Amino acid sequence: MKKKETQLIPHPEWVGGIDFNKPEPDPCLKLNKGTLTQIANAYDSHAFLDAEGVLWILGNKLNIVLRTSTTIAKFIVDGISDDDKTIIESKAFxxxxxxxxxxxxxxxxxxxxxxxxxxxxxxxxxxxxxxxYTAKAIRGEAEERYNKELSRLKSKRINNFNIKHDELTGELLVKKTSEFSHIRSKKVFKQFALYIENGLIVNKGTHDQITKEGIIDENQLQFFCEQKGWKTDWYNYYIDFLRETYNENED
Structure with missing residues (x-):
């Protein structure tokens, strides 16, 4: 099955023309070779990997890969949330x-x-x-970049805000063993993970308590701080960050 269309890369950081193994259907099924080629070509020419190794497919090819009409495919694309869809030059992926x-x-x-x-x-x-192989390689490189940036968050926040004390307990900061404690969990909210505004510099003991409690987001952390008698002034600053950066929590 050879590519039938010239592939135009929709984003400068995306990769197309991905080499992949085509499945081999059971010959006993006697499936139409032309239809199989059409499906494979849709992926050959309209599948892309972004810089994180996330796979994207051109939306107007969903009728082919879903084996449905263009009208139904468009209805499906229109109903997909913005988290799972991106628009580039008026085209949905x-x-x-x-x-x-x-x-x-x-x-x-x-x-x-x-x-x-x-x-x-x-x-x-x-x-x-x-x-x-291409997808795995891109994801591996992205993970290396991500981990490197994570390791820099502590020093960046300390230097940017000249932090001398635990931002929750107010205790003198033990800089060497202190931690960058994410407000929104980096595992659940990876899109926030590399913002220095999405974390607080705390001593190791403070961070251990937060981790043990299983804090996931700002509301849980605020409630925990109130229970412990820790500072909560960080909360309003964080809400401002969300509003300015992600338009969250707007009335």
Whole structure:
């Protein structure tokens, strides 16, 4: 199955033309080779990996990969949340994970007809791109950059704000063993993880208590601080940061 279309990269940091293994359907199914080629070509020419290794598919090709009409595909794309969709030059691109979910829903509705077999082929293409060498390499490089930036957060916040005391307890800061304690969990809210505004400099003992409590976000942390008699003045500053950066918590 060869590429039929010239691929135009929609974003300077994205990678296209991803080499991946095409699934081999059971010959006994006698699926139409032209349809299989059309599905594979849609991924060949319209699948992209961003700088983090996240897979994106051009939205106006969903009718092909979901084996449905253009009208229904457009309806599906329009209903996808902004977290799973991005617009570049008036074109919608949908996260591969969301398309995978859509394929699963369609397979569950397809019964034993041929459409289900084509959808499984489409699912195989999608998963093989996600698990391709290129995708793994990009994600590995992104993880290295991410961890390097994480390690710099403590010194950046201390230097930027000239911090001398634990920002929650008010105790004298033991700089060497102090920690950058994320307000919103870096595991749950990775998009916030590298902002110095999304953390507080605290002594190790303070951080250990927060970790043990399983604090996930600013509201839980504020409540915990009130229980412990710690400072809570950081909360309003954090809400201002969310409002200015992500337009959150606006009336």
């Amino acid at each position: 949908v996260r591969g994970a969301e398309i995978n979910s859509q394929i699963t829903r369609e397979i569950e509705k397809s019964g034993l007809n041929d459409r289900g077999h084509y959808l499984r082929f489409s699912e195989g293409c999608l998963n093989n791109i996600r698990d391709s």
